[in-house]
Amino acid sequence: MSFDWIKIPQALLTVFVVFNFGLLLNALIAKIAARVGRRQGIPIWQNYVDLIKNIGQRSLITHGVHFYLGPVFRLTGGVGLLLFVPTIYGSEMFSNLSFAGDLILALYFVFFGTLGMALGAAESGHPYSAIGVSRGLSQVTAAELPFALAVFAVALQYQTLSVTDIVAAQQGGILHWTLFTNPLAVAAAMLSFLGSMMRPPFDVVLAPQEIPIGPPTEYHSSYLALLQTNRAIFPIAKIVIYMNLFFGGAASWPVFALKVFLIYMVSVFVGVVFPRFRVEQSIRWFLIWAVPLGVLAILWV
Amino acid sequence: MKEELQKRVVKGPDGVEFEVEPLRDYYCEALPQVERPAYAQIIEDLFNWARSESIWILGFGTGCGAIEMRPLMTPRFDAYRYGIQWRPTPRQANLFVISGYLSVKTLKRVIRSYEQMQNPKYVVGLGSCTINGGMYFDSYNTIKRLDQYLPVDLYITGCMPRPEALLAGFLDLKKLIRAGKADGANHYAENFAWYKANQKQVIQDWDMPDYNW
Numbered sequence: 001m002s003f004d005w006i007k008i009p010q011a012l013l014t015v016f017v018v019f020n021f022g023l024l025l026n027a028l029i030a031k032i033a034a035r036v037g038r039r040q041g042i043p044i045w046q047n048y049v050d051l052i053k054n055i056g057q058r059s060l061i062t063h064g065v066h067f068y069l070g071p072v073f074r075l076t077g078g079v080g081l082l083l084f085v086p087t088i089y090g091s092e093m094f095s096n097l098s099f100a101g102d103l104i105l106a107l108y109f110v111f112f113g114t115l116g117m118a119l120g121a122a123e124s125g126h127p128y129s130a131i132g133v134s135r136g137l138s139q140v141t142a143a144e145l146p147f148a149l150a151v152f153a154v155a156l157q158y159q160t161l162s163v164t165d166i167v168a169a170q171q172g173g174i175l176h177w178t179l180f181t182n183p184l185a186v187a188a189a190m191l192s193f194l195g196s197m198m199r200p201p202f203d204v205v206l207a208p209q210e211i212p213i214g215p216p217t218e219y220h221s222s223y224l225a226l227l228q229t230n231r232a233i234f235p236i237a238k239i240v241i242y243m244n245l246f247f248g249g250a251a252s253w254p255v256f257a258l259k260v261f262l263i264y265m266v267s268v269f270v271g272v273v274f275p276r277f278r279v280e281q282s283i284r285w286f287l288i289w290a291v292p293l294g295v296l297a298i299l300w301v
Numbered sequence: 302m303k304e305e306l307q308k309r310v311v312k313g314p315d316g317v318e319f320e321v322e323p324l325r326d327y328y329c330e331a332l333p334q335v336e337r338p339a340y341a342q343i344i345e346d347l348f349n350w351a352r353s354e355s356i357w358i359l360g361f362g363t364g365c366g367a368i369e370m371r372p373l374m375t376p377r378f379d380a381y382r383y384g385i386q387w388r389p390t391p392r393q394a395n396l397f398v399i400s401g402y403l404s405v406k407t408l409k410r411v412i413r414s415y416e417q418m419q420n421p422k423y424v425v426g427l428g429s430c431t432i433n434g435g436m437y438f439d440s441y442n443t444i445k446r447l448d449q450y451l452p453v454d455l456y457i458t459g460c461m462p463r464p465e466a467l468l469a470g471f472l473d474l475k476k477l478i479r480a481g482k483a484d485g486a487n488h489y490a491e492n493f494a495w496y497k498a499n500q501k502q503v504i505q506d507w508d509m510p511d512y513n514w
Contacts, residue, residue, distance in 0.1 A: 038376040046355070046384055053355040053395075056348030058336040059420040059486075212389030220392035220419050 011096045014087050015079055015233070017253075018240075022232030023047040025261065029268055036272075051228055057221035063124045070120015071219065071226035077113025078234035081106060085241055088256060089167045089249035103161045106241055107148060110196070113234060114140045117215050124218035132214020135279045136205040142286040143195030143202070149294025150189035154245050156301045157182055163241070167249035177248040185297035186246045190266065191290035193242060195282065197235060197264075199271035204279050239263045303508050324510060332512050333490040336420045338481070345481070352395065352421065353478040354384040356471065359394035359418065363411055364401030365461070366427040372464040385471055391417040396474070399451070401461070402430040402443045405503050408450060412500055415451055416513055420486040425474060426456045427467070435460055449499045452485035452492075 027044050034041025043049075062068060084102045088094035114136055121129035155161055157178070158169045170176050179186045195202045206214045216227055239260045243249060247263065250256035277285065308322045338345045362370065373380040374387070388394045391414045403411065415424070426447045429435035434445035447453055454477060457470035477483045489496060493512070501507055 034379075034381065039379040040382045041379075042381050043384070049351050049355045049384060052347065052351035056351055057419050057421070058339070059334070061419075216393075217390050218392055224393060 007097060010093050011083050014094050014096055015082055018082055018087070018236050019229065019233055021257065021260075022236045023051070025236070025264065026232060029264065033268075033272070047228070047232070051225055054221055054225040054228065060221035060223065063218065066119040066123035067218075067223075068120075070117050070123070071223045071230070073116020073119065074113040075226050075230045075233070077109055077111075077116065078230040078237055080112065081109040082233060082237035082240065084109070085237070085244065086164050086167065087240055087250075088253065089164070089171075089244070089251050091251075095164065098162070098164055101161045102163050103151060103155060103166070103245075106163070107144075107151060110147075110238065110241075111140065111144060113230065120219075121215040121217075126217045128211040128213075128217045129215050131211050132205050132217070136215060139195060139202060139205060139279055139282055142283040143192045143290075145192075146188040146286060146290035146294040147192035147196075149291065150185040150192070150297055151245065153182060153185040153188075153294070153297035153301050154178055156298065157185075163244050167244050170248045174248070178246040179248075182297060182301065184293055184300055188290050188293035188297055189242065189246060191293065192286070193238075193263075194267050194270055195286060196238060197267040197271075199267050201271070201274040201277040202282050203271075204276055204282065235264065236260060303506075306508050333416070333486075333493060335487045335490045337487070349479050349481050353475040356383075356385045356396050356423075356474070356478075357388045357394045358385065358396045358398055359391050359414060360387045360389050361391075361397070361411075361414055362400050363403055363407050364399070364428075364430065366401030366430075367398075369427070369461050369464055369467060370398065370400060373467060378464045378468060380468060380471065383468070383471065383475075391415070392419065394418055395421065396423045396425060397451075398425045398427055399431050399447055399453075401428045402435065402437045402440075403447065404443050405505075406442070408444055408500070409504050409509075412450070413509065413513060418486075421478075421483065422486045423454045423474060423478070423483050424451050424485055425470060426453045427470075428462060429458055429460045432456055432458065444503060450496065450503075452488040452496075454483045454485050 024044060024047075027042060027047050030046075031041040031044065083097050084099070084105050086095040086098040118133045118137055121133040154166060158166050160166060160169075166178075170178060170181075174180070198206060204210075211217075216224065219227055240256075242263055243256075243259050247259055250259055306323045308320065310318055311321050312318050340348070358370075362368075370387075372378050373385070391397075395418070397411070397415055397418065399411065415422070424447075426432065430437055430443070431447040431453070434440070434443065437443045438445065444450060455470060455474050457466055459466055462470070474483065497511055
């Protein structure tokens with residue numbers, strides 16, 4: 001089997017584009033939220049400044065090896081997720097390192113960052129970190145279940161585990177999207193999506209005003225910069241998967257930007273309307289409302 | 302020393318006995334280091350600019366003046382547009398606003414929080430109480446001059462200063478940071494013995510190591 005080495009710099013270029021897009025998108029959403037509250041809000045480049053500031057901190061302390069590895073694993077989860085999924089459909093340059101079974105790998109990478117963070121947060125020894133991460137693991141586990149069911153339904157529907165093939169099968173008009181050919185799977189996956197975006201009603205992991213910020217309580221300086229980088233990349237990478245599986249993928253960067261923004265706004269809209277769930281409430285909610293939809297989606301296929 | 306800080310043997314839930322030495326287990330006793338600017342001037346300028354445009358305040362209201370910080374988050378004053386945010390943990394914060402009078406009991410917590418912040422870090426004294434005791438000038442349990450206990454970069458006078466005064470103060474602090482003059486953390490490390498002596502003079506029940514990160 002031959003490997004095209006040019007794919008590596010091309011994939012890194014995708015990561016770079018998505019990183020900048022993610023930083024700007026996060027700032028834009030913060031700014032929209034501020035405007036809704038009649039504030040001017042942060043400057044659009046604020047996330048870059050925060051990142052440079054955190055890298056520029058002169059001192060940093062460590063709590064041990066896993067404390068180092070936590071943010072590294074977290075970032076690996078985000079970057080890995082992005083690297084193995086085609087970003088732009090039909091573009092040789094931005095198809096990244098996708099291969100025939102990338103859908104299964106993507107499912108693993110979605111979970112990877114949370115597990116890494118569990119190691120790091122536990123090592124930091126702060127009680128709020130331990131509380132936050134135990135909540136995070138239980139909630140992500142519950143939220144992953146409907147997503148996995150939806151992915152299986154989609155894989156059965158198109159008889160493939162390759163994201164590229166799934167996108168190809170949805171081309172030719174909006175009615176070919178999985179959104180219309182298998183609405184139950186999309187509904188289950190979108191409910192799960194809400195659970196993984198760290199926004200209300202499922203933000204009990206970070207829980208501002210309660211367990212100050214949960215897992216990253218002890219993280220500072222460059223560690224925090226890594227986590228911020230992941231915060232820009234991971235949601236976009238996750239949305240890229242959703243876009244590819246359910247919303248027909250994107251054939252160019254403008255379409256990509258529009259679709260990612262709209263999918264992201266789903267979680268933002270839900271977030272501003274509903275108050276925070278406790279962790280056992282959110283698990284129950286996923287099991288009662290999202291999982292049956294996922295099972296139905298598989299039966300329906 | 303308090304009883305819970307004594308070295309002792311504890312029996313775990315699984316029946317295994319192990320020794321606990323709270324002062325050594327819960328704290329690190331390494332002393333603060335002076336951390337000079339390490340990079341070329343142009344990079345340090347970039348970092349100083351970033352530090353000045355991204356000030357993260359520790360969300361710790363030490364006195365009544367904290368009530369003047371809340372309006373800064375509201376639409377009327379909106380400090381976020383200047384890159385000012387509030388962080389819940391000292392690890393991630395750069396600016397410690399000592400908001401008003403500081404009782405000796407709070408001073409102990411303030412010192413621990415300040416020492417957990419990472420270099421470079423800044424202290425702003427809010428209100429007259431931090432300069433000369435203000436209306437608590439003859440109180441038995443508040444400190445009178447903040448700069449004897451922590452290196453202060455800037456004072457915002459008034460009792461209370463209005464939120465506008467705070468914003469103006471933060472903008473002045475930005476100029477100091479940008480010029481590289483806000484170097485309180487290194488000042489604290491250099492004059493560590495003097496600061497510690499002052500702190501121990503007022504804090505009677507000193508039950509922590511001299512420095513905890």
